[in-house]
Amino acid sequence: MKSEILLSTAYLAPVEYYTKLLAYKNIYVERYDNYIKQTYRNRCIIAAADGPLSLTIPTEKGETAKQLVKDIRISDHGNWRHMHWNALVSAYKNSPFFEYYADYFAPFYEKKYPFLIDFNDKICNMVCSFIDIEPEILYTDSYSMNGDQIDDFRETIHPKRDFSTFDTDFIPKPYYQVFKDRFGFLPNLSIADLLFNMGPESLIVLRDSIR
Helix, strand or coil, X not given: CCCEEEECCCCCCEHHHHHHHHHCCEEEECCCCECXXXXXXXXXXXXXXXXXXXXECCECCCCCCCCEHHHCEXXXXXXXXXXXXXXXXXXXXXXXXXXXXXXXXXXXXXXXXXXXXXXXXXXXXXXXXXXXXXXXXXXXXXXXXXXXXXXXXXCCCCCCCCHHHHCCCECCCCCCCCCHHHHCCCCCCEHHHHHHHXXXXXXXXXXXXXX
């Protein structure tokens, strides 16, 4: 493992992503990659009453087919803020720590953030403060080609990639989940799932999930 890592921006990123924020000394978040749909850039997965639920932030179409992530604007389509917040409340209202954190999360679904990367950054910083980690996060000034000098997880941490195959340093530590008796333990959900269920002990779970 190198001391530096390259990540994509991510909306309420999965537990795997936060283990990297804990494990690496220097973290670089890519701003100059081409925006790709169906990734964690604008999607998170939570545990709802009916099983895993994907929440996706709609984005505006640009003037050209290819857009840089730094330029991606959040769309108001579909009243998504209301839908996402209702989904989080429904899924986690009975979790041990939802009531404690709810008032901090709610403003993210009330205020409008123009750019996706800014929204992701603000919510990530808040989550890190709750977990009590202080990662050194920097943003790229151009598209990074340093994949051989730095651990590149920009496309490795991906909803369609099996972490057990692509990231052998991540061994998800089981923890209490509200619907565990219904579905069993669901690994690598959004950090929101870990935080609402485990609160301050989230840090212990992250540490125990790193090989």
